[in-house]
Amino acid sequence: MDKIPILKLGPFLLVTIQVDMHDRLAMILQEELTDRIVTDHARGVLIDISSLDIVDSFIGRMLSNIAGMARVLDAETVVVGMQPSVAITLVELGLSLPGIRTALNVDRGMDLLKASLVEEEAVRGQDD
């Protein structure tokens, strides 16, 4: 059985999807990821899908769901490295994943997460 590793990277979680996503695997990932966000006190989730050639509507919705769940748990989600063909397919399917932040690659995604963490800290500083 394939398993998608979830790596802890400072205050963030890094998920690199390198196998073909089937629906069961997606459900397992969703469950494990929410668990890990809570246990690791993660503030951000970075999902790298650069090696995914096919994303169907189910996986698309799952990405949306993960982002929603993470937001509830006070963590931001960034999806990075989407292939052009995948982006076109998703748009044609009518899934523009409105709640998800995106970046070109892991590097940029990390910058995005760090920036939003800094911003949040600044806001918190003002509140105190």
Added chain:
Amino acid sequence: MPSRLGQIIEQKEGQLITEWMTQLSQTLGPQKSQISDAELRTNLHDFVLALKQGFALGGGQRLDSAAWSSLRDVLTNLSRQRATQGFTPAETAMFVFSFKPVLFNELRNANKNDPAALADEIVATTELLDKFGLFTMEVYQKTREAVIVRQQQEMLELSTPVVELWTGILALPLIGTLDSARTQIVMQNLLEAVVAKGADLAIIDITGVPTVDTLVAQHLLKTVSAARLMGAECIISGIRPQIAQTIIHLGVDLGSVITKANLADAFRLALRKRSLAVAAI
């Protein structure tokens, strides 16, 4: 059956060509100037030669037989040449059909005492030449179609360039109406450029898009969404006053897409987003 025809062509080749030349110069209209007499004469000569060869090989009424292969080649070349030179279909077909009166004349002379045989010969000749004429038309049509297809492809290639304005800032100047097929190509080009250049900002300039209706707007939004999914932000620029009016009258919702009136403004915004500025020196 057109054995007599074969004989006539064999015997009076030179005379036929001369008569045909006069016939052609009468029927050909203003396009005559596009083709020189010498060229026309070569065409006629090739045609008669191939016709002679065809009869010698026992070519019957079936144009697709092996005997007529050299004639088919001659007609194909001629037709292609005419199509690219801008001759009308009628003028192209007239080339073959104008040979008829010349041949009929000769047949009449040869069959003076036998009206029945004359009628038979004329029917057979007409049928054969009609087939040649139709074949010419077919090739003409195909050539024109090939030209149209090629032009369409060239237009598609020409009209979707992706330009890098600055490191990480792309511009996509769109020219012409956006339909589904073009949107697909535009989208693909943009997304591939985003990956290749590592760009996170793209300016879609629609100054050259004549009209924006709901469908075009939808195509634009699709492109923006696809770019966003890959982590690139899009700015739409070059919206003319009339287009702004149509967009609102049609009730098109451009959503959260940033729009600017011209490319310069969009570029300024893009620079600011990257914490850059243009300064005078």
